Amino acid sequence: MNCSIPTTDFARILAALRSQSPLVHNITNYVVMNNSANALLAIGASPVMAHWKEEMEEMVAIAGALVINIGTLDSEWIEGMIAAGIAAHHRGTPIVLDPVGAGATSQRTEAAWRIIRECHPTIIRGNGSEIMALVKADVKSKGVDSSASSHSALESAKELALTAGCVVVISGEVDYITDGHTTYTVEGGHPIMTSVTGMGCTASALVGACAAVEPNPMVAATAAMAIMSLAGEKAATVARGNGSMQMAFLDELYNLRAELYTK
């Protein structure tokens, strides 16, 4: 794994996660809830999954970060997301938006934009297709998997970062993290990660955790993507298929701390 920030940065962030154990409030999709929660626990954060509009204000009030993921969307959940996002924005709590499947249907693209406009996310993380769809770049969408390389979406990411006033992360073979002016990269990971459902969603959850303890969103997002890459590379060495990859990835996340400290 190679990335634009020194290893000491994400070792420091990981140490902060373990010592502060921030509550990360996730409004995420049904497919990944279990894995996202376990990934957050693995790196020392405290996950909560909650979407009921009525309790959003109180839940956000005790959270260190809010992660909004539109993977299995419907009207009622959108209202919960908006309520939570507005509350988080008012409190200055960092918000991560994962626009899963933006471009696959117009409803998803519009829901993502409504969240951007009303909640002002700190960081948006998506794959190449999703980021391109958000700026109406010419891209053929295919459900929730990307049909575009992360590099081909870089200009779209910069445009989105400037328009939305946030940091944008594109994951892919190379991850790009940009605020429209500066761009960081993370190279690493392993192709088998694309055969495990919800790896991108897990990345968004970890971005949220890092943003809860690191005020610079460029550094927080890069650290999270670097942690994903590192754990993915290590897990891939023991995985026999996507089943064991999903499990080994959590184990490697869980064990990452020691290694980073000894570097």
Next chain:
Amino acid sequence: MNCSIPTTDFARILAALRSQSPLVHNITNYVVMNNSANALLAIGASPVMAHWKEEMEEMVAIAGALVINIGTLDSEWIEGMIAAGIAAHHRGTPIVLDPVGAGATSQRTEAAWRIIRECHPTIIRGNGSEIMALVKADVKSKGVDSSASSHSALESAKELALTAGCVVVISGEVDYITDGHTTYTVEGGHPIMTSVTGMGCTASALVGACAAVEPNPMVAATAAMAIMSLAGEKAATVARGNGSMQMAFLDELYNLRAELYTK
């Protein structure tokens, strides 16, 4: 594993899945979403889980197959299922219905029949109890697990196939695949598969994937059940319990291609 179609058939279908990577649109239950998505990725398909009525028409438009599973049903989801099913039927997109728990409550039986009448599924896959319940055969239902052998449900399956005008699959010790006139079988698998939640739902998802690339629903369904059996047999040799069985099953699905090609 023994089945009524030659190995070359499902090797061909598996190759088509890997080369075409069809989008399989699932409206399925909360219990199995993660595993169904991973099983679809393992065999090369591209899964999307989406249930919001508003986006059903657009999502179905980019899908190669639609899988409707009523495992954790409620009124709102039924409307999403019906909207997706009608759209898929109009487009000629293959539809797989998994009537989870039919017979356990009258609401489930009725919901399954409403989907059959309004959406005209291409293939229905259930366990013995569920298939018998759909034709009001005398069967004592017990939740979502079968209380009837697959063989005892064969006449019900034939009746259902003729009434509903589709292919019916009963999974069990022996899987039966019938259009009411011809019946194919798949023998194999392993008893521990019944201790892993959602194995039937995974089978339905794979039937959907196969139907996306194989126009003959009898062949598509038989291939999917054969793939399930093969992967299950192989996974059972390394499983220590139902936890490792669930993981090993995905790994074996992921690794199935090589073996089938060398046969």
Next chain:
Amino acid sequence: MNCSIPTTDFARILAALRSQSPLVHNITNYVVMNNSANALLAIGASPVMAHWKEEMEEMVAIAGALVINIGTLDSEWIEGMIAAGIAAHHRGTPIVLDPVGAGATSQRTEAAWRIIRECHPTIIRGNGSEIMALVKADVKSKGVDSSASSHSALESAKELALTAGCVVVISGEVDYITDGHTTYTVEGGHPIMTSVTGMGCTASALVGACAAVEPNPMVAATAAMAIMSLAGEKAATVARGNGSMQMAFLDELYNLRAELYTK
């Protein structure tokens, strides 16, 4: 593992689970549905996850126990929980309530109390924070993870047991099971269990299974917590992180029977 009831008690209960395979009806959260279902299958029970208000009466009618878990709550699900709980209470079917996140938001605390008042649960199982929050003890809540030791919640548990007229279980380093007069304990398990999401929810599901075959709720709950501890201790010896811990825990549950019989 040490506990207040003889090993023969939970060997007997486990044998009853395998021979009767009771249907355990779960209305539980999205995060844990897969693992709770697999845990129930591992010990021989038959899980069903169903929340639709319309089918609650019929589903409860065929169930041996009802488990209500408020982990990912919303208004519609509360109505399903209440309908199921009232039906179960009228039938004399044991009800387990898991007040996930009680105290984290006032909506959760109120929902838990509404369920207690209207459904009269047989057993309430929570962590220290949740139990203390239910009796308005002075405790700082932090999402769904406990910020209080199980011991510090014991007086609250006794008070809750007497007020609600049920058995209360606090899980933690030591598990306490109390009806307000008598208190049983289970010591054991392993700290890594707190890094696996939904272990408490799995405990509640197993309490439900045991209550379906054992009429004494103090014994049923203690047996379930002892089974959790035993499987957790054994799984921890092979786990490399929280991913493999989650898997190994199911395997150990699955294999528990033999060992208990030979003791």
